[in-house]
Amino acid sequence: MSLDTVKIDTKEKFIELYEENQDLLKSDSPEYVNKIREKAFGNFQKLGFPNKKNEQYKYTDLNKEFENGYKTYISPKNIRFQVNDIFRCDVPELNTKVILLLNGWYYDRENLIHELPGGALIGSFQKAAELYPELVKRHFAKYADTEKDGMVALNTAFVKDGVFLYVPKGVVIEKPIQIINILMDEEEGLTQHRNLYILEENSQASVVVCDHTLSTPNFLTNSVSEFYIGQNAHFDFSRMQNEHNGSKQVSHLYFQQERNSYVNANTISLHGGLIRNNVNVLLNGEGCENNTYGLYLTDKGQHIDNYVHMDHAYPNCTSNQLFKGVLDDFATGAFNGKVLVRKDAQKTQAFQANNNILLTDDADINTKPQLEIYADDVKCSHGATVGQLDEDALFYLRARGINKKEAKLLLMYAFANDVIKAIQVPALKERIQDLVDKRLRGELSRCNSCQMHCC
């Protein structure tokens, strides 16, 4: 079979799957969602899966991943486990609300929407689409573009459930909300959850997302999250990816920031077979600030690809991108960041940096920081480095009686710390510092704080 026919087959397979399950997919979604679903399906038929010829996916071939016959969850599967018994992320400040997603479905089927103080809502996306059509209609699929990326189109065509967060005007949620994505099944499965976060004017929230796998089969995730950050809103988003090495994850984050809003987005990738993170930010008003940080620690045959598209559409905005990675064994990595400064976006300040450490000759990194600038009164810079641990620093430490292994760990830890220190939830920062330390020592196979044997 030639390569071409395989590609067509993969795409055809999903088209068939959609057509077969159309009724089921549409049955419990409101009309307006189904309309978008159909349009997205049309786009997917046109776009298919991105291959390596697509400049944005040059270093990650997703076609290959989708060739495997993953089972798609059209409806929630009834897997029960005792949450409280086995799952205790004992970060004291994170006890506000723990939201669980199981294979992309809101776990607590009894209680799909929770009301938080001040009228904020958190719960299942599917339920929210049904209960609050006006709200969801205004934001759903408005930021994630199904016309350009086949993966987003696919997610939108199969949209069912995910997390929904709504913070009304002026409401401040003090304690962070923790969302845990769990993948667990006896067979291989494809999960496509869809999340919608709406922060209205002057609101504030902080969200922590953890990705975990709880059983050994290979999982594939293709998730899309949309964030609407209203005027003067303040949003802090931290994500920890810790799935086993047989899992593949493609995630898309779409941020739309209004005037004077602030977003801090942190992604810590500890484990995962293949990770592709897309972050798209549109600074849609003056005075916005966006900080997008990433840390990736990979070994064995893992592959990680970070893509950032920072769109400065209005003047006086600031953006920072910092991505750091340590690659060991025969891991491969890629970074592709783009800063687009539109014509009238004067007084823009945009910074972008990607630093990598390669520990072996088999590890491989491709980096592509890009600037596209159409305004003249701007301060933009980017930098990328690929290198090793500083020999002089290593010598300095060893001369002071620290053995080679410890000295190396110390330096790597310091290297990673630039990203970790940007995490704004103090308790989480400590937890992640601890995890990274363990990860670098090769001891981490799961979060030691929880009893689940994820990996």
Add this chain to the structure above:
Amino acid sequence: MEKDQDKILNEVTQGEYKYGFVTDIEAEAIPKGLNEDIVRMISQKKNEPEFMLEFRLKAFRHWQTMKMPEWAHLKIPKINYQDIIYYSAPKQKAKLESMDDVDPELKETFDKLGIPLDEQKQLAGVAVDAVMDSVSVKTTFKENLAELGIIFCSFSEAVQEHPDLVKKYMGSVVPYTDNYFAALNSAVFSDGSFCYIPKGVRCPMELSTYFRINAANTGQFERTLIVADDDSYVSYLEGCTAPQRDENQLHAAIVEIVAARNAEVKYSTVQNWYPGDKNGNGGIYNFVTKRGKCAGENSKISWTQVETGSAITWKYPSCILLGDNSTGEFYSVAVTNNHQQADTGTKMIHIGKNTKSLIVSKGISAGFSQNSYRGLVKVIKNAKNARNFSQCDSLLLGDKCGAHTFPYIEVDNKNSVVEHEATTSKIGEDQIFYCNQRGIKTEDAIGLIVNGYAKEVLNKLPMEFAVEAQKLLQISLEGSVG
């Protein structure tokens, strides 16, 4: 009539493009269009040996299977390849023996351009090979160089007199399959320069080629091949101009450099093709494939370019660092004004051990122009201890233009260090203020600041070129203020 018009035009556009005149020289051209017969005709006209015709036909057949690439950050109007004259030569009666035999009109052209074709101008100390409309007109200092064993002649002469060398090296760095324009050039190239520096020879003077497109509707497709044998050194200059015309003309050249063990080649370009008028009409499409191969140990290739002309510039002078300890360097200043577009940069491919590369790129955009740096640094697994540093700065003059940076870095081993840095900013208002205060007009101040900004690159040019380049920078930016 036409001459008068030219004069008036010249006066009106003074300071914009001073090389925009047309010389009235009878030219021998072949019909428009491109097909196998045309390729055969070019080969026949040049009285080429069989292997050249075969090479051309292979390239042409391959070109027919290719599509024009679209990935560049450029807006290129569709090019009709059948509407171009692929061969145009100034008519010559016989081979020229001395300067007196050169067509006076032609001589005047080069005098206007300030090119020391005249052997009397020994003081200039530059050996020149002048190429007009694809055909080499005159090579100076040939005999002096021959004494040292250096071969410096037109490409067609090399094909006739040194076929073994041409056969050995032509296409060894840029094969005809390389890209769309390389294939096109390989099929229809008419002439160019050839240079061979034998073992252990240090070329005593700068070698220079001057390219000029004169006739209308023609494309210029020349090919330069420089071979530096073991322990040799050569510094090579290239300059180009074209008349002002309303239609766009295509220039698709190939430059190949081979540097053997311990050899060093320095290649400098001041590219000043006609950039089109203020509204973006006319101008040259400059789509050039330039590549050097550091084949031997300790070899070094250095590219220096000052790009001020052309409506569209699309080129990436590259180095393949094959030999251990070899070095590649790339210094570039690219200026775009009005509606010019440039997508230029370099590729450094590290294959040998301990290879080093340095990239310094300065982009300056003004008017409505778009200026992109696009580069690749690739370190393969076996290239132990490879080292690269890249610095790409962009300067924006005006709020209608764009400056973009697209670097690609691919590293495949643990002992290599690769660094990339880029900044984008506008001219500091305090700097201009400082100059104003001291009685320097804003326009001159900008020229001053830009020249300072590009100094790192200009310093790498040979003396005469540096002066010309500085003037060019100033002229290119004229009218970009306010």
